[in-house]
Amino acid sequence: MPTITEKSFAVKDGRIAKADLEGVAERIFKLSEADETEVEIAAVTDALTRFANNTIHQNVAEQTLAISVRAVVDGRTARATTNKRDDESLGRATAAALALARNQPKNPDLLPMVRAQKYQKVARFFPATPSATPQLRARAVTRVCRMVEKAKQTAAGIFSSGSSQSLLANSKGLSAHYEQTRSEFSVTVLESKSSGWAKSNSPDIRKIDPDELAERASRTCTESREPREIPAGHYTTILPPSAVLDLVGFLFYDFAGTAVLDKRSCLTGRMGKKIFGENISIWDDAYHPLQTGPPYDGEGLPRQKVALVDRGTPKNLVYARATAKKMKTKPTGHGFSLPNEYGEAPMNLVFAGGDKSREEMIRTTERGILVTRLWYIREVDPYAKVLTGMTRDGTFLIENGRVAGGLRNFRFNQSIVEMLANVEMLGPAVRAAGEESFEMVVPTMKVRNFHFSEVTKF
Amino acid sequence: MMQAWADTAIETAKRRGASYADVRVMDIRHRDISTKNGEVGTLAESESLGIGIRVIASGAWGFASTDRLTREGVQACAAEAVAIAKASALAKRENVALAPEQAYVDTWQNPFLKDPFRIPVERQIDLLLAADKEMRRVKGITVAEGSMSFRRIEQLFVSSAGSSIHQVKMQSGAGIVATSFAGSEIQKRSYPSSFGGQHMLQGYELVESFDLVGHAPRIAEECVALHSAAQCPEGQKTIILGGSQLGLQIHESIGHPIELDRVLGMEANFAGMSFLTTEKLRNLKYGSDIVNVVADARLAHGPGLGTFAYDDEGVPAQCTPIITDGLFTGYLSNRETASAIGEKRSGGTMRCESWNRLPMIRMTNISINPGTWKYDDLIADTDDAILMETNRSWSIDDRRYHFQFSTEIGWEIKGGKKSRMVKNPSYSGITTEFWNSCDAICSRDYWTLWGTPNCGKGQPQQVMGTGHGASPARFRNVKVGIAFAK
Numbered sequence: 001m002p003t004i005t006e007k008s009f010a011v012k013d014g015r016i017a018k019a020d021l022e023g024v025a026e027r028i029f030k031l032s033e034a035d036e037t038e039v040e041i042a043a044v045t046d047a048l049t050r051f052a053n054n055t056i057h058q059n060v061a062e063q064t065l066a067i068s069v070r071a072v073v074d075g076r077t078a079r080a081t082t083n084k085r086d087d088e089s090l091g092r093a094t095a096a097a098l099a100l101a102r103n104q105p106k107n108p109d110l111l112p113m114v115r116a117q118k119y120q121k122v123a124r125f126f127p128a129t130p131s132a133t134p135q136l137r138a139r140a141v142t143r144v145c146r147m148v149e150k151a152k153q154t155a156a157g158i159f160s161s162g163s164s165q166s167l168l169a170n171s172k173g174l175s176a177h178y179e180q181t182r183s184e185f186s187v188t189v190l191e192s193k194s195s196g197w198a199k200s201n202s203p204d205i206r207k208i209d210p211d212e213l214a215e216r217a218s219r220t221c222t223e224s225r226e227p228r229e230i231p232a233g234h235y236t237t238i239l240p241p242s243a244v245l246d247l248v249g250f251l252f253y254d255f256a257g258t259a260v261l262d263k264r265s266c267l268t269g270r271m272g273k274k275i276f277g278e279n280i281s282i283w284d285d286a287y288h289p290l291q292t293g294p295p296y297d298g299e300g301l302p303r304q305k306v307a308l309v310d311r312g313t314p315k316n317l318v319y320a321r322a323t324a325k326k327m328k329t330k331p332t333g334h335g336f337s338l339p340n341e342y343g344e345a346p347m348n349l350v351f352a353g354g355d356k357s358r359e360e361m362i363r364t365t366e367r368g369i370l371v372t373r374l375w376y377i378r379e380v381d382p383y384a385k386v387l388t389g390m391t392r393d394g395t396f397l398i399e400n401g402r403v404a405g406g407l408r409n410f411r412f413n414q415s416i417v418e419m420l421a422n423v424e425m426l427g428p429a430v431r432a433a434g435e436e437s438f439e440m441v442v443p444t445m446k447v448r449n450f451h452f453s454e455v456t457k458f
Numbered sequence: 459m460m461q462a463w464a465d466t467a468i469e470t471a472k473r474r475g476a477s478y479a480d481v482r483v484m485d486i487r488h489r490d491i492s493t494k495n496g497e498v499g500t501l502a503e504s505e506s507l508g509i510g511i512r513v514i515a516s517g518a519w520g521f522a523s524t525d526r527l528t529r530e531g532v533q534a535c536a537a538e539a540v541a542i543a544k545a546s547a548l549a550k551r552e553n554v555a556l557a558p559e560q561a562y563v564d565t566w567q568n569p570f571l572k573d574p575f576r577i578p579v580e581r582q583i584d585l586l587l588a589a590d591k592e593m594r595r596v597k598g599i600t601v602a603e604g605s606m607s608f609r610r611i612e613q614l615f616v617s618s619a620g621s622s623i624h625q626v627k628m629q630s631g632a633g634i635v636a637t638s639f640a641g642s643e644i645q646k647r648s649y650p651s652s653f654g655g656q657h658m659l660q661g662y663e664l665v666e667s668f669d670l671v672g673h674a675p676r677i678a679e680e681c682v683a684l685h686s687a688a689q690c691p692e693g694q695k696t697i698i699l700g701g702s703q704l705g706l707q708i709h710e711s712i713g714h715p716i717e718l719d720r721v722l723g724m725e726a727n728f729a730g731m732s733f734l735t736t737e738k739l740r741n742l743k744y745g746s747d748i749v750n751v752v753a754d755a756r757l758a759h760g761p762g763l764g765t766f767a768y769d770d771e772g773v774p775a776q777c778t779p780i781i782t783d784g785l786f787t788g789y790l791s792n793r794e795t796a797s798a799i800g801e802k803r804s805g806g807t808m809r810c811e812s813w814n815r816l817p818m819i820r821m822t823n824i825s826i827n828p829g830t831w832k833y834d835d836l837i838a839d840t841d842d843a844i845l846m847e848t849n850r851s852w853s854i855d856d857r858r859y860h861f862q863f864s865t866e867i868g869w870e871i872k873g874g875k876k877s878r879m880v881k882n883p884s885y886s887g888i889t890t891e892f893w894n895s896c897d898a899i900c901s902r903d904y905w906t907l908w909g910t911p912n913c914g915k916g917q918p919q920q921v922m923g924t925g926h927g928a929s930p931a932r933f934r935n936v937k938v939g940i941a942f943a944k
Contacts, residue, residue, distance in 0.1 A: 049546075050917055052724045056546040060521040060918075061538055062814040064508070081504035083525045089505075096503050103580040104498045105587070134520075134545035142549040156726035158917045186917075188727040197727075262495075263600045263639035341492055341499025341603070375730070378851040380864055380884070380941045382644045388862050388941060390855045392730070411853070411860055411886070413941050435728070453940050454886060456860035457733070 009065075014130035014163055016043055018177045021167040024067065024090075029171045031094045034071035034101065036113045038170040040337065042066050045130060046162030049137040054145040054155055056138060070338060071097035072113065075106040077339050107339075109322040116173040119295040119302050120287055125163065126204040129181035132161040140185075144214040148189055151218055157187035161205050168300050178294035184433065185210045188393055189217040193458070194227060194406055196220025197373045197393035199242065201433045203292055220372055220394040224406030229455055230397060232410060236368035236424070237450035238361050238398070241432035241442045243374045247416055248349070249437020250379060250387055255284070255308050256334075257323040258343030266385040266417060267314050274312045276420040279354065282309040284318060284334070284346030290431040290441045291348045298337035306332050308346060312421075320344040353443040354426025361425050361446040363401045369410070369452070370396040370403060377436045385416045389436075390456065410452035422448045460485075460624075463532050464616035467511045470536035472618060476513035476543070478556070479536070480617040482770060483509045484813035489575060492605040493586040495594065500605075501579070508813035511539040517553030518546035523814040556793040557804050559773050561620030566767035568757065570628045570661030574608035577662045582606055585670060586634075592674035593636045598682035601637040602674075605654060606630075606665060607911075613770075613813075621772040629763065629923065631657030631911060632665040636678040638685065645684040645881065647677035647866050651702040652849050657909035657923060659761040680867060683879060690844060690868050690883040692939030697885055698840065698932045700847035701900075703865055704826065705908035705926035711889040712744075712751055713824040713924065715858035716780055716788070717915075718795040729915050730856025733889070734786065736799055742786040745893030748829055751781040753790055755806060755822035760907040762925020764822035766809075771817055773806035780824065784894070792819050811920035818916050823907060825927030829899025833930060836898050843871040844938055846883045851941075862886040864941050884941035892933060900929035 009016045025039040043065045050058035067090065068081040078100030082093040137159045148155040161183040168176040184201035185208045197220065198213040239247070251266070259265035286295055286303040295303055299321060306316050319327065320335025323343045334344040362370065372394030380386040391409045398404065427444035460483040471479035485507045492499040508525035509532060520543025524535040574582075586604035593602035609629040616622050633655015637646040650656040650668055658664050699707060715732040719725055734742070745751075752759075755766055755775035768774055771793055778788040789795075791805040808817040837845075846865040854861040868883030869876050907927045914921055 046918070047542075048918055050727075051549065052726055053551075053722070054549075055551045056518065056549040057724055058521070058816055059519060059542045059546040060523075060816050061542060062523045063535075064525055064814060066504075066506070068504075078501040080502065081506075083506045083508065093505075100501050100503060100579055103578065104501060104583050107497060109497070134542045135548070138545040138548040145549055154723065154726075156723060158727060160918075186727055190723070190726060195726075262637075264637060264644055268639060339499060339501055341494040341497075375856050376853040378853045380851050381882070383639070383642055386941070388851065388853045390853065390860070392856050409855060411855070411862060413862075413943070453943065454860065454862075454937075456855045456857075457888065458855075458857060458859070 013127050015179055016165055022175060025169040028069055028090060028094055031091050034073050034098050036072040036171050038070040038113055040068040041167045043165045048158055048160040049141055050158050051141045052156035054149050056141055069094050069097045071101045073098060073101045075110055076101045076104050077110055111321050113170045113172045114174055114300050117300055117302055122295050124180040124203045124292055126181045129161050129183050129205040130163040132205050140210045144210050147214060148218055153218055153221055154190045155187055160184045174300045176296045176300050180292060183208050185213055187214050187217045189221040191221055194221050194224040195393045199433045224394045227406035227408045229408045232452045232454050234449045234451050236365050236448050238370045239445045241430050241444055242434040243371050244442045244445050245432040245440050246374045246377055246434035246436040251416060253345050255317050256343055256345045257317045257319040257327050260317060266383050271314050275417055276309060276312040277423050278312050279423055279426055280309055280312050280420050281352035283307050283350045284348050285350045286348040288350050288441055293348055297333045297335045299335045301331055301333040303333040318344050318346045350441040351429050351443055353429030356425040356427055358444055362398055365398045366400060368398040370398055386413055387416060388413045408458060409456050411454040412451060413453045414451045419447055424448055460614040463509055463527055464614055466529055466532045467509060467536045468616060468618050470533045471513045471540055474537050474540035476515045476540050478514040478618055480771060481511050482613055482615055482813055484613040486812060487610045489608045491582055493590050494603050495601060496590055498583055510813045511536050513539045513543050514554050515540045515543035516547035518543050518550045519554060520546060521816045555797045557796040559793060563622045565624040567626040568628060568659045568761060572662035574630050574662040589634045589670040589674040592671055593678040596678035596682055598638050599636050599678050600639045604634040606632040615772050617772050623768045623772055625767055627659055628661055630660050630662060630664045631655055632668060634670050634674055636681040638681045640685045643685060645681050647681040648848055649673045649677045654911055657763055657911045659765050684881045687879040687881040690880040690939055692943055694935050695938045696843035696934050697936045698843055698845045698930055700930055701906050701928045702908050703846055703849050704928040704931055706849050706852055708824055708826055708926045708928060709910055710852060710854045711858060711861055713821040716790050717819045718789040718791045719819045722795055722798060728917050733857045733859050738786055740787055743784055744781045744786040744890055745784045746896045747784045748899055749781050749784050749893055749896050750827040753778045753780050753822050753824050759823050762823040762907045763909040763923030764925040769806045769808045770810050771808040773804045776806045778805045790819050809922055811922055815920045820922045821924040823925030828902040828905040828929050831898050831900045833900050833904050836900060836932060837871060837876055838874040840871045841873060844883055845869045845871055859888050862941055882942050885936050885938050886940050887936055895934045896931055897934055898932040904929040
C-alpha cells in the first residue's frame with residue numbers, strides 16, 4: 001500500500017482536489033472491517049494578525065488536516081480521529097474506531113448510515129481570502145493603528161483570514177464536500193476612561209473594511225468619555241445586532257428536538273403558544289445569502305429551511321434522524337456528527353427584520369440605554385431563560401430622544417423569553433458577529449423594560 | 459523524530475534571519491466518553507501531532523504551525539514564521555525584549571498509577587452507566603448524564619538558546635449530573651463538580667477515587683428536592699462557599715486579573731484588561747489579612763491542571779506569592795511581560811492548548827492557602843448565613859471588578875446549624891470588597907486542588923486547564939439573590 005503523503009493532495013488556488021480527499025476515504029473503507037464506515041476529513045488553513053497598544057504583538061498561521069473514522073458494528077458506533085497521515089496511523093484509527101464500537105452496549109437508536117444525497121449548491125469560497133498575505137493584514141493594521149494614534153487613542157484587535165474544506169463520505173455511497181473561506185476584523189479602541197468596539201466578518205475579505213470599523217470604534221470611544229453612573233433598573237434599551245446575537249444565541253439549542261425530549265429546553269410545554277411578540281419570526285436557513293456553513297448536517301442529510309417561530313409562536317423544532325424517529329416526525333438535516341448525546345441544533349438562525357433605523361429608535365426614546373457590546377453572558381435560569389452578563393466598550397444614556405453621554409457599565413439579569421415579548425422596534429436583519437455565539441442574521445432591537453441589575457466601577 | 463523536526467525548524471528559522479526561535483512538537487491523545495439516560499453518547503478517541511514554531515525576526519514576533527511533518531513541511535513552516543515576523547515588524551514600535559532565562563536539557567513526566575488509555579473502555583462505560591442507573595432510580599430525574607475524559611500530552615520544547623525539554627502529562631477527569639424538570643423549573647446537581655466534573659494531572663485512579671456510583675443517589679435526590687425548596691432569600695448576608703465554588707471564585711476574580719498580558723493591554727480586544735494596574739503591585743489590599751494566594755505550578759503543590767516542570771517557553775515551574783496576608787504581591791508573567799515591567803525573571807506561566815497555538819500567559823495552579831478552621835466549627839460559629847455549593851453560572855466584567863455567581867444548591871445556616879435547603883442561590887460583588895470580607899477559611903483537611911478544564915482566552919481562542927486549591931470559606935456582608943430578583 002503506498003504511503004499517503006502531502007503529495008497525494010493536489011492543492012490549487014488554496015484548495016485540495018475533492019477527488020484526492022475521496023481517495024483517502026476510499027482507502028479507509030478498504031481498510032475497515034466494520035459493517036459501515038464513515039470518514040470525515042477536515043482541512044483548515046488559518047492566519048491571524050493580532051494587535052494591541054497600537055502594534056502587532058501576535059501574528060500566527062496554521063495548517064491542519066484531520067481524518068476522522070466512524071465505525072458501525074452490530075448496532076454500535078464509535079469514532080477515532082487522527083492527523084497523522086501515514087498508512088500505519090490511518091489503519092490504527094480505523095481499527096480503534098471499530099474496537100471502541102465493539103466494546104459498548106448496543107445502541108437501540110442507531111440508524112443505518114445515509115446513502116448518497118443531493119444538495120443545494122452554496123458558493124462560499126472566495127479565493128481572495130486565503131490569498132491574503134501577512135503583509136496585507138499588517139498594512140491594514142498599521143493604517144488603523146496610526147489613525148487611532150492620531151486621535152490619542154489606543155487600538156487592539158485582530159485581522160484574520162483562512163479557508164476550510166471538508167469531506168463527509170461513507171461506505172453506503174455518501175460523498176458530501178464543502179469549502180468555505182472566512183475573514184474577520186475586530187477592533188477595540190481605548191482611552192483612559194472609555195472604549196469603543198466594532199467587528200465584522202465575511203467569507204469574502206474584500207467586504208471587510210478595517211478603516212471604517214476602526215473609525216466607528218474610535219468614535220464610540222470618544223463619545224463615551226467620562227462615563228457617569230446612573231442607578232440600575234429597568235430601562236428601554238437599544239441593542240445592536242452583535243448584542244442581539246450574543247443574547248439570542250443562547251436560545252439555539254432550545255429548538256433541538258432532543259432538548260425538548262429531555263425536558264431541558266425553555267420551549268418544553270410552550271410549543272404552539274404565543275410567548276414572544278408578534279414581530280418575532282425566526283427561521284433556520286442554511287441557504288440565506290448572509291449565512292455560511294455547509295448545506296448538509298453531521299450525518300450528510302441536506303439541511304432544510306425550518307420556520308422555528310412564526311409571529312411570536314414557536315412552531316417547529318429541528319431533528320436529527322434518530323431524534324425524529326423517537327419523536328415520530330421527519331428529520332430536518334440538523335444532526336451533529338455521531339456519536340453524540342445532544343442530537344441536533346439549528347446553526348443558521350435568521351431573524352425577521354424591520355425597517356426602523358437606529359436613529360429613529362433613539363429619537364423615539366425618552367429615557368433609555370444604548371448598548372455597544374455585551375460580555376461574559378451566562379445562563380442563570382434555563383427555563384425562564386434568564387441570562388446574566390455585562391455591557392462594555394461604549395454604553396450610553398438616551399434622554400429626550402438624544403444620546404446624552406457615556407455611562408458606567410451595567411450587569412444585566414434578563415429573561416430572553418420576556419425580552420422577545422418586549423421588542424418595540426426592529427431594524428433590518430444583517431449578518432452580525434458577536435463574542436458569545438456563532439454568526440446569525442439578526443436586527444437591531446429596541447426593547448422595553450430590559451433589566452440592568454447592578455453597576456460596575458468603570 | 460520529535461528532536462529532528464525541532465532541529466530542522468530551529469536551523470531554518472535561524473538561516474532565514476530569526477534572532478530567536480523556539481519550537482513545540484506536541485503529540486496529544488484524547489479519549490472522551492459520555493452517557494445519557496442509560497445509553498452511550500460520545501465515544502471517541504483522537505490523536506494530533508504537529509509542530510508550532512515561534513520566532514523573533516526584525517525585532518518582532520511570528521508564529522506558524524503545521525502537521526505536515528516532513529523535512530520540507532517543517533522548513534516551509536519555519537520560513538513562514540519568519541516571513542510573518544517580518545510582516546509584524548511593519549507595525550513595530552520597539553523590538554521585542556525578553557527577560558533572561560538559561561537553557562535547560564531535561565525530561566519529566568507527572569506520576570500516575572493507572573494509565574487511563576490502558577483501562578478497557580467497557581469498564582469505563584460500565585462505571586458511568588452504573589452511576590446513571592442509580593440517578594434514574596430517583597423519581598423525578600429527567601436526565602442522568604456522566605462523562606469521562608482523558609488526555610495524554612507528550613511535548614518537546616527546543617529553543618535556539620539551547621533548551622531541549624521533553625515532558626509527558628497525563629490528565630484524567632470525570633463527573634455525573636442529574637437534571638430534573640418539574641412545573642416551570644429545571645434544576646440540576648453535579649458531582650464532584652459541575653461542567654465536566656473534577657480533573658487533575660493523574661491517572662485512572664483519580665476517577666476510581668470519586669465513587670461516582672455511591673454519590674449518584676444523593677445528588678439525584680437533592681436535585682428533585684430543590685423543586686420544593688424555598689427560594690434563596692435576597693439581601694446583604696453572610697455566605698459560606700464550598701471548595702469548588704471558591705475555586706471558581708479564585709479563578710475569575712484573582713486568576714484572570716493577575717495575568718500581566720491583560721494588565722498591559724494585550725488582551726484588550728477580547729478577554730479584556732484588568733483593574734490590577736502596575737502601581738497596585740505591593741500596594742493594594744486585595745483581601746483580608748487571612749487571605750494568602752499563590753500561583754504554584756510545581757508538582758509539590760499537587761497534581762493540578764496547572765502543574766508542569768517547565769512552561770511552554772522553557773521556564774521552570776515556580777511558586778509566585780500572589781496575595782500575601784491580604785496584600786497584592788505578584789502577577790502571572792512570561793519572559794516578555796516580565797521584562798516590560800522590570801522584573802528580573804518570568805514567572806513561568808506560558809502555556810499553549812496545542813501545537814498549533816501560540817503560548818500565552820495562563821493560570822497555573824492559583825490556590826488559596828488553607829486556614830485554620832474545622833468545617834463543623836465554622837458552621838457552629840455562624841449565626842445566620844447561606845451555604846452555597848457547586849457552581850451553576852458565572853460572569854465577571856472585562857476588568858474583573860464586578861462578578862455574579864450562582865450555585866446549584868444552598869442551605870440556610872441558622873444559629874450555628876445547617877438548616878433548610880434553598881434553591882437558586884446567587885451572590886454578586888466587587889472583587890476587592892469581597893476578598894476583604896473573608897473572615898474564615900477551613901484547614902488543609904478540607905482543601906482540594908480543583909481543576910477547571912475549560913478556561914478560554916486569546917484570539918484564536920485557546921482552552922486551557924487550570925488548578926485552584928481551595929477549602930470552604932466564609933464571607934461577610936455579601937449581596938445575595940440579585941440574579942433572581944424581579
